[in-house]
Amino acid sequence: MLNKFYTDALGMKRYLQDLTRMAAQISHRYPHMSVLEVGAGTGGATKVILRELDNAFGSYCYTDISTGFFNEAKETFRAHKAKMTFKALDIEKDIVEQGFEEQSYDLLIANLDVHATKNLEHTMRNLRRLVKPGGYLLLLEIKDNNPLRFGFILGGVPGWWLGHDDGRIMSPCVNIPAWNEVMRKTGFAGVDSATGHVETCPLSVMITQAVDDRIRSMREPLLSPNLPEISKTTLTIVEGTGTKSSQLT
Ligand SMILES: C[S@@+](CC[C@H](N)C(=O)[O-])C[C@H]1O[C@@H](n2cnc3c(N)ncnc32)[C@H](O)[C@@H]1O
Incomplete structure (x- = not known):
């Protein structure tokens, strides 16, 4: 029944579609990417x-804490x-x-x-070690604890209560600002994008990029301490009308 819950429960088809669409956007740009799925169950x-990516990936590592799923x-x-x-x-x-090899x-x-x-x-620190700087983490998570059905359905499973000592007392799930904070603390950029809220479907697909100094300077060149390095080479500035680009110019 739980297996069905994760694919057929209210809203799940749409969330899996959102997750898939984001994965497909990344693979469109990086068709040789190496993918690792955690808790693939x-x-x-x-x-x-995989149906959506078709062949646009280099490798796919299917992982779970339990090897019991692998034969099937x-x-x-x-x-x-x-x-x-x-x-x-x-x-x-x-x-x-x-x-596993780092990055x-x-x-x-x-x-x-x-x-x-x-x-x-x-x-999240463990996950960050797996991904290359510039790579992405794509997460589907419950981000709103108000609808009670998740707690009713999953509260009998010990794993639902694992976050108790981490301050996640009534539910293990946290909202998007809390995800953003934990991502930023652990070497990710924070929530780069998240799918919108629908009242009855309190889940969200989030994407975050793994960052280091080089990736940070590519994302935010104006805030980067490495900017003088860049300016030693010939630099072409395409100016827009906003304040950010006029400051740079
Ligand atoms: C809620 S299910 C997710 C459903 C699954 N992703 C799917 O699409 O069918 C959680 C999965 O995470 C796995 N899991 C639980 N704790 C884990 C851990 N510490 N590390 C890796 N996987 C874990 C479970 O074995 C289970 O398969």
Whole structure:
């Protein structure tokens, strides 16, 4: 029943579509990207995503804390066999100790699993280590705790309460400003984009870019301490009408 819940519950089709559309936009630009999905479980999101990406990705690493899902997943995704790997990954534990290389993925996908961890900041730091600077983390999360149905349905599952000591007492889920804050603390840019709010469907797809000094200076050249480095080379300034570009000029 829970497997069905994650694909067929009210609003889920639309959220998976949003998640997929964002993944497809990234793959349109980076058709050789290496993708890693965390907590892929029964592959509810993977099915939709792979259908949409078609062949526009270099590799897809399908992970979950439990390897129990992999035999069936290998069968389900046999058409993509050449590009897929299946590996155990606990996002609460050190990624290198689990056999993963740091900064080796262009896109991480996490569909409804990051909230089910003890400490969001710790988990996000682990995820940040997996992704290359400039790469992206795509998250589907419950961002509004007002509708009670999630707590009623999932409150009997111990994982729902893991965030208790992290201050997530009545529910493990947090709102978009809180995600933004934790992203910014952990080497991501913050919520770069999030799908809008519909009253009955309190979930959101968020995307954030993994940043380091180089990526920060590309995103915000005017705030960058590296700007003098750039100006040593020939620089063409295309001026707009806004204050930001006139300051730069
Ligand atoms: C709510 S389900 C997500 C549904 C799944 N993404 C899908 O589309 O079918 C949560 C998944 O996260 C996995 N999970 C739970 N804790 C995890 C952890 N610490 N690290 C990695 N995966 C975890 C569970 O085994 C489960 O498959």
